[in-house]
Each structure stands twice: as C-alpha cells, then as structure tokens.
Amino acid sequence: xxxxxxxxxxxxxxxxxxxxxxxxxxxxxxxxxxxxxxxxxxxxxxxxxxxxxxxxxxxxxxxxxxxxxxxxxxxxxxxxxxxxxxxxxxxxxxxxxxxxxxxxxxxxxxxxxxxxxxxxxxxxxxxxxxxxxxxxxxxxxxxxxxxxxxxxxxxxxxxxxxxxxxxxxxxxxxxxxxxxxxxxxxxxxxxxxxxxxxxxxxxxxxxxxxxxxxxxxxxxxxxxxxxxxxxxxxxxxxxxxxxxxxxxxxxxxxxx
Ligand code: NAI
Numbered sequence: 001x002x003x004x005x006x007x008x009x010x011x012x013x014x015x016x017x018x019x020x021x022x023x024x025x026x027x028x029x030x031x032x033x034x035x036x037x038x039x040x041x042x043x044x045x046x047x048x049x050x051x052x053x054x055x056x057x058x059x060x061x062x063x064x065x066x067x068x069x070x071x072x073x074x075x076x077x078x079x080x081x082x083x084x085x086x087x088x089x090x091x092x093x094x095x096x097x098x099x100x101x102x103x104x105x106x107x108x109x110x111x112x113x114x115x116x117x118x119x120x121x122x123x124x125x126x127x128x129x130x131x132x133x134x135x136x137x138x139x140x141x142x143x144x145x146x147x148x149x150x151x152x153x154x155x156x157x158x159x160x161x162x163x164x165x166x167x168x169x170x171x172x173x174x175x176x177x178x179x180x181x182x183x184x185x186x187x188x189x190x191x192x193x194x195x196x197x198x199x200x201x202x203x204x205x206x207x208x209x210x211x212x213x214x215x216x217x218x219x220x221x222x223x224x225x226x227x228x229x230x231x232x233x234x235x236x237x238x239x240x241x242x243x244x245x246x247x248x249x250x251x252x253x254x255x256x
Contacts, residue, residue: 001051003076004234005029005069007059007117008086010037012188013136016223017083017230022050024231029072029079031055032086051076059086059113062120069120079124081234084114085136087156089194092149094202102195103152110156114163118178122171130175132234136226137161137180139253142245144184146256148202157182161245168243177242179233184213184249185220215250 004021008014009030015037022028022045030038030045030052038054045052053075057064073079090106091098114135125131140150141157164180171178211217229248232238247253 001025001027001076002080003027003029003072003078004081004083005031005055005072005079005117005121006083006085007031007113008136009041010034012190013183013186013223013226014083014085015041016227017085018052019045019048019050020224020227020231021081021083021234022052023048024235026081027076028052029055029068029076031057031059031068033058059117060108062116065116065120069124073124078128079121080128080131082117082121082125082131082133083136083230083234084117084133084160086113086117087136087190089150089190090152091195091197092147092153092199092202093195093197094149095151097198097201098149098151106152107156110153111159111163114160118163118167122176125171125176126174131177132238133167133171133176133178134230134233135160135164135178135180136230137164137182137245139182139184139247139249142180142182143247143253144256146204148199148204149196164245165243172242177233177238179238179241179243180245181226181229181233182245182247182249182253183221183226184247184252186223186226186248187220188223212256213250213252214255215252221248221250
C-alpha cells in the first residue's frame with residue numbers, strides 16, 4: 001500500500017483529494033490545522049473502508065510538520081506521494097494598502113509552507129526509491145494576472161510553479177516526479193480566508209466575453225474536478241510527466 005501526505009485536507013480540494021486517493025487504495029495522512037475537520041475527514045475515509053490518519057500541524061511550523069511526517073511514516077511504513085495543497089487567499093488589496101505582515105502571511109503559508117512540506121517529505125520519497133508530488137498552485141500567477149489586488153497570492157503561486165520546475169530537474173534522477181495543478185474558480189471554503197480591500201483602486205475595467213468560464217458559464221468547478229487531476233498526476237499513468245502545470249479551470253485562465 002502506498003502512503004500519501006495531503007496538506008490542507010480538512011476541506012475543499014484537499015478533502016476531495018484525500019477521499020479520492022483513499023478510495024484508490026492509498027493510506028492517507030490528512031494534515032491541517034483544524035483538528036475537528038481532519039477528524040471528520042478521517043472518519044469518512046475509514047467508514048468507506050480506507051485508511052487515514054489525522055495530522056494536526058500548521059504548514060508554517062517546522063517542528064510540528066517534522067513530527068507529523070515522522071508520525072505518518074511510522075504508522076504506514078514510509079511516504080510515497082505528497083499533495084502540497086494547504087493555502088490561503090489572504091489579503092487582496094492595492095499594493096500601497098497591502099501591509100508587510102499580510103504579505104508575509106500569504107507567502108509563509110502558500111510558498112514557505114510548500115517548501116517546508118517538500119523539504120521534510122522528499123527524504124522519505126528518496127528512501128522509497130521514488131515517488132510523486134502534486135503542488136496545488138492556481139491560475140493566478142501562472143496565466144491570470146487580472147484579479148485586482150491579488151499581488152501576494154499571485155506571487156506565491158508563481159513561485160510555487162517555479163519551485164515545481166526547478167525540483168522536477170533536481171528530483172528526476174531520484175525517480176521523483178513533481179507537477180503543478182492550477183485550479184480556476186472552485187467552489188470551496190477558501191473565501192473564508194480572503195480579505196478583499198479597496199478592490200476598485202486596483203481594478204482595470206475590462207469587458208470579458210459572456211460568462212467568466214468558457215466551459216461552464218458562471219458555474220465554478222468542484223473540488224473533485226481538481227482531485228481527479230491530482231490523482232492522475234500521482235498515478236503511473238503520468239509516469240513520464242514532470243515539471244508540468246495542468247490548469248483545471250474550464251479555460252477560465254485563457255480569457256482573464
Ligand atoms: P479551503 O480553504 O477549503 O482549503 C484549504 C485548507 O488548507 C483548509 O482546510 C485550511 O484549514 C488549510 N490550511 C490553511 N492554512 C493552513 C496552515 N497554515 N496550515 C495547515 N493547513 C492550513 O480552500 P481550497 O480552495 O480547497 O484551497 C486549496 C488550495 O487550492 C489552496 O492552495 C488554494 O490557493 C488553491 N486554489 C483554490 C482555488 C479556489 O477557487 N478554491 C483556485 C485556485 C487555487
């Protein structure tokens with residue numbers, strides 16, 4: 001049985017991914033910083049006949065993350081795959097109103113959290129003789145730059161994509177693949193972690209074609225749409241794919 005660590009597994013894309021990978025036979029380390037959410041995800045996985053472990057850790061906390069990885073590896077005999085998904089929208093505001101501590105917070109969770117997740121799990125993948133990693137980035141920072149005030153968020157997501165490409169080269173000789181999944185609007189709880197201020201000051205008025213998502217009109221994607229792409233990238237069907245972004249956005253990122 002393969003073991004996967006999924007960060008931000010308590011809701012949204014992370015939860016859908018944890019459930020899907022458990023259905024596919026992975027033992028899942030469901031990591032996050034809201035214990036009650038993780039417990040209910042683990043309970044649902046176990047009820048469905050799968051195996052999972054709740055790992056209560058903040059992705060910005062090195063000590064807690066190290067302990068979580070050790071606990072997961074001890075429980076299931078190693079770590080074979082990683083989904084670096086935990087993230088926040090943070091503050092979206094004009095640059096002159098984007099306070100240094102808010103900028104730092106977004107970078108700390110989205111970018112440094114991804115770095116720390118990989119820094120601490122890659123040794124296990126190397127020990128296993130190989131593995132696969134999916135990093136959940138965004139259309140923002142990879143092919144969309146028109147969401148007003150999303151400077152810190154876009155920068156963190158662009159950096160995640162750079163990190164994926166850099167590490168695809170470094171980790172290839174260890175038989176470790178790493179790819180980015182870049183969702184467009186997905187119906188999750190991320191809006192709870194969003195603080196939009198003075199949007200009009202950062203906005204450029206533009207008229208877009210009717211409907212913001214070519215494939216579905218106004219309808220956002222679902223977490224499981226992203227989870228399916230992640231499961232593919234982790235599977236052997238993606239054995240020759242590394243350093244590649246997959247946009248899961250119904251072509252939204254191409255029009256705005
Ligand atoms: P969500 O808010 O439902 O899930 C994020 C999860 O990460 C939550 O369970 C939260 O508790 C956890 N988390 C946040 N900060 C954490 C920290 N410091 N330590 C540990 N866990 C932490 O949102 P969603 O949409 O599922 O987000 C997942 C990823 O998808 C994020 O990286 C986000 O940037 C990305 N994304 C989401 C899009 C959307 O429209 N929902 C679009 C593009 C990208």
